[in-house]
Amino acid sequence: MKIINETNISFMSKSNNESFARSVVSAFVLQLDPTITELADIKTAVSEAVTNCIVHAYKYEMGTIYITVRIIEGGKIQIKIRDKGCGIENIHEAMEPLFTTMGGERAGLGFAVMQSFMDKIRVNSKVGKGTTITMEKSIIRRAKNNE
Amino acid sequence: MKIINETNISFMSKSNNESFARSVVSAFVLQLDPTITELADIKTAVSEAVTNCIVHAYKYEMGTIYITVRIIEGGKIQIKIRDKGCGIENIHEAMEPLFTTMGGERAGLGFAVMQSFMDKIRVNSKVGKGTTITMEKSIIRRAKNNE
Amino acid sequence: MSNRDEFINDNLGLVHACCKRFTGRGIEYDDLYGAGCLGLVKAYDNFDKSRGLMFSTYAVPVILGEIRRLFRDGGAVKVSRNLKELSLKTNRANSAFIAEHGREPTISELSEILGVSPSDVSEALCAGQLPLSLTASDDENENGAQLDIPVDAPEEKLSELLSLKQVVGELPPNDRSLIVLRFFKSHTQMETAKELGMTQVQVSRREKKILLELREKLTV
Amino acid sequence: MSVKISHENGKITAKLMGEIDHHTAKAMREEIDSEAEKIKPAVLYLDFSEVQFMDSSGIGLVMGRFRQMELLGGKLRVINVPEHLERIMALSGLGALGVLTNEGKVKK
Ligand SMILES: Nc1ncnc2c1ncn2[C@@H]1O[C@H](COP(=O)(O)OP(=O)(O)OP(=O)(O)O)[C@@H](O)[C@H]1O
Ligand SMILES: Nc1ncnc2c1ncn2[C@@H]1O[C@H](COP(=O)(O)OP(=O)(O)OP(=O)(O)O)[C@@H](O)[C@H]1O
Ligand SMILES: [Mg+2]
Ligand SMILES: [Mg+2]
Numbered sequence: 001m002k003i004i005n006e007t008n009i010s011f012m013s014k015s016n017n018e019s020f021a022r023s024v025v026s027a028f029v030l031q032l033d034p035t036i037t038e039l040a041d042i043k044t045a046v047s048e049a050v051t052n053c054i055v056h057a058y059k060y061e062m063g064t065i066y067i068t069v070r071i072i073e074g075g076k077i078q079i080k081i082r083d084k085g086c087g088i089e090n091i092h093e094a095m096e097p098l099f100t101t102m103g104g105e106r107a108g109l110g111f112a113v114m115q116s117f118m119d120k121i122r123v124n125s126k127v128g129k130g131t132t133i134t135m136e137k138s139i140i141r142r143a144k145n146n147e
Numbered sequence: 148m149k150i151i152n153e154t155n156i157s158f159m160s161k162s163n164n165e166s167f168a169r170s171v172v173s174a175f176v177l178q179l180d181p182t183i184t185e186l187a188d189i190k191t192a193v194s195e196a197v198t199n200c201i202v203h204a205y206k207y208e209m210g211t212i213y214i215t216v217r218i219i220e221g222g223k224i225q226i227k228i229r230d231k232g233c234g235i236e237n238i239h240e241a242m243e244p245l246f247t248t249m250g251g252e253r254a255g256l257g258f259a260v261m262q263s264f265m266d267k268i269r270v271n272s273k274v275g276k277g278t279t280i281t282m283e284k285s286i287i288r289r290a291k292n293n294e
Numbered sequence: 295m296s297n298r299d300e301f302i303n304d305n306l307g308l309v310h311a312c313c314k315r316f317t318g319r320g321i322e323y324d325d326l327y328g329a330g331c332l333g334l335v336k337a338y339d340n341f342d343k344s345r346g347l348m349f350s351t352y353a354v355p356v357i358l359g360e361i362r363r364l365f366r367d368g369g370a371v372k373v374s375r376n377l378k379e380l381s382l383k384t385n386r387a388n389s390a391f392i393a394e395h396g397r398e399p400t401i402s403e404l405s406e407i408l409g410v411s412p413s414d415v416s417e418a419l420c421a422g423q424l425p426l427s428l429t430a431s432d433d434e435n436e437n438g439a440q441l442d443i444p445v446d447a448p449e450e451k452l453s454e455l456l457s458l459k460q461v462v463g464e465l466p467p468n469d470r471s472l473i474v475l476r477f478f479k480s481h482t483q484m485e486t487a488k489e490l491g492m493t494q495v496q497v498s499r500r501e502k503k504i505l506l507e508l509r510e511k512l513t514v
Numbered sequence: 515m516s517v518k519i520s521h522e523n524g525k526i527t528a529k530l531m532g533e534i535d536h537h538t539a540k541a542m543r544e545e546i547d548s549e550a551e552k553i554k555p556a557v558l559y560l561d562f563s564e565v566q567f568m569d570s571s572g573i574g575l576v577m578g579r580f581r582q583m584e585l586l587g588g589k590l591r592v593i594n595v596p597e598h599l600e601r602i603m604a605l606s607g608l609g610a611l612g613v614l615t616n617e618g619k620v621k622k
Contacts, residue, residue, distance in 0.1 A: 023416075026420060030412050035398040096477075107509050109509050112505055
């Protein structure tokens with residue numbers, strides 16, 4: 001797994017940084033020359049993960065969200081989104097579609113969307129320590145356009 | 148000086164990350180609703196500082212470039228661009244317009260551009276340790292448009 | 295309505311005609327129109343019939359002048375506007391390309407078609423995209439609201455809706471099977487495709503659509 | 515493609531496209547130089563009308579071509595500098611070299 005390029009970003013858990021997170025990840029992924037659809041999939045997944053940090057992990061406080069984006073040899077993108085918030089007690093349960101601890105406000109579809117929009121997702125979490133979501137997606141390499 | 152929002156980014160000193168750095172900073176600055184001209188000024192200054200890290204600080208090696216962007220109360224933007232590269236021996240001389248240690252394709256205008264396009268610039272550098280450029284610019288707050 | 299109002303009203307067509315020349319240049323139509331109307335009012339107030347000129351001959355340059363001022367008055371064009379316009383153009387170019395080539399263009403192809411850099415295309419897409427995340431929708435179209443004002447959720451309606459059975463039950467049979475297989479039985483897209491007689495790509499597309507629809511239903 | 519090159523009557527026009535920074539300038543430079551060396555034009559026009567962004571790398575590019583053309587015994591002309599690049603061009607002092615012209619000025 002050779003890393004071709006990598007960036008690390010951190011920002012405050014303010015909701016107006018959600019769109020910033022999407023922009024940063026897209027700007028980095030651009031080097032693989034994706035289509036709008038591929039880009040939209042990645043942005044949607046990033047949005048879900050970042051929103052979870054803001055509304056769940058740092059529900060009662062302002063915290064820092066960390067993102068690492070890697071371009072892996074062969075056209076794969078790996079995105080890690082990490083918080084130092086409350087953590088998830090039961091990961092399996094949390095990942096069930098429609099499961100939410102915030103009924104009434106949230107749909108409980110965040111993880112389902114991440115799973116469906118990315119090729120792979122891994123969740124690591126420790127109560128009181130925080131959560132790391134690692135997602136991967138391959139960008140289809142097209143006949144290199146004549147640049 | 149109250150910080151309203153802040154982000155930290157780091158990335159490898161590859162030249163194709165120059166446009167990434169510009170995008171990241173502009174995505175963050177977008178929350179102040181700048182004009183095209185204001186944003187272009189900021190992007191140009193960022194481009195200069197990042198290019199300097201790549202071509203001078205990490206001339207012979209791959210290194211990491213660090214950027215901090217802050218939104219300060221009142222509509223001021225502060226941008227810090229830092230490297231752990233070779234450092235600058237004589238800062239005064241380096242900042243002279245047309246001074247360059249790399250004749251040929253370089254104009255020696257990077258610092259002049261940063262000075263002219265931003266409100267303020269401060270350079271800290273230590274030979275063998277690295278360089279930090281701190282730049283500031285106020286975004287003019289206009290009567291809130293009726294959006 | 296006074297004479298003046300009426301006259302101005304009757305001549306709004308002139309303003310539209312003038313505005314058309316300036317679309318797609320970074321300023322939104324409403325603002326062009328606003329400036330144009332200002333020009334029309336100025337023209338009316340300063341029009342001197344005795345000079346034997348047609349009103350429109352006199353008014354058009356005045357209207358155009360007001361509109362041009364928008365562009366001159368400082369690169370005062372907001373980035374956010376420009377990006378929104380570019381995002382519309384990008385989406386149109388994307389559809390046109392698909393229609394012509396039968397596949398989606400890459401960002402670099404779009405950037406060549408539109409004559410802007412790939413990073414501008416991506417920034418525009420971010421600015422124009424309706425965010426799918428719930429909280430994000432609050433601040434996307436505003437310029438960085440600092441406070442996230444919670445939407446006053448109609449609690450009862452939502453909790454009703456939230457009954458899992460009901461929402462999934464409302465799906466058409468095929469979609470229901472797809473969701474059940476994929477998420478309640480944890481089958482892969484491949485396995486699901488086999489069972490439903492679809493291709494994996496079809497499953498993937500359908501699943502995304504359903505998830506987004508479910509989400510919309512659940513968050514009305 | 516970041517540069518479109520055409521030639522006619524011993525004159526080359528290189529239309530630069532997109533963003534000029536240290537990263538993109540390299541490919542532009544190589545393409546222009548190889549063409550100029552082949553053709554040895556009397557005039558090399560650098561057309562900036564399609565440039566959305568540039569930093570001092572763009573100025574370096576112009577100055578480098580200026581020297582190159584002196585070696586090849588031709589002239590360099592910078593044309594169609596859009597409004598949004600005027601400030602950085604002015605800063606460069608390129609005006610003093612006499613390479614900036616108003617030929618075919620376009621508004622962006
Ligand atoms: N970063 C996190 N830190 C702590 N808990 C989390 C985190 N991410 C998810 N969770 C828990 O997992 C549950 C399911 O998350 P998921 O994103 O699927 O749904 P949701 O956020 O509740 O609703 P939706 O994403 O549809 O708005 C959440 O309700 C929350 O309890
Ligand atoms: N981050 C840095 N680390 C080490 N040296 C630097 C750094 N930034 C600038 N310098 C030194 O300062 C000099 C002047 O920098 P400046 O950006 O003004 O010009 P330049 O980079 O040489 O040319 P141009 O920016 O016009 O392409 C450089 O030639 C280099 O010697
Ligand atoms: Mg969620
Ligand atoms: Mg420099």
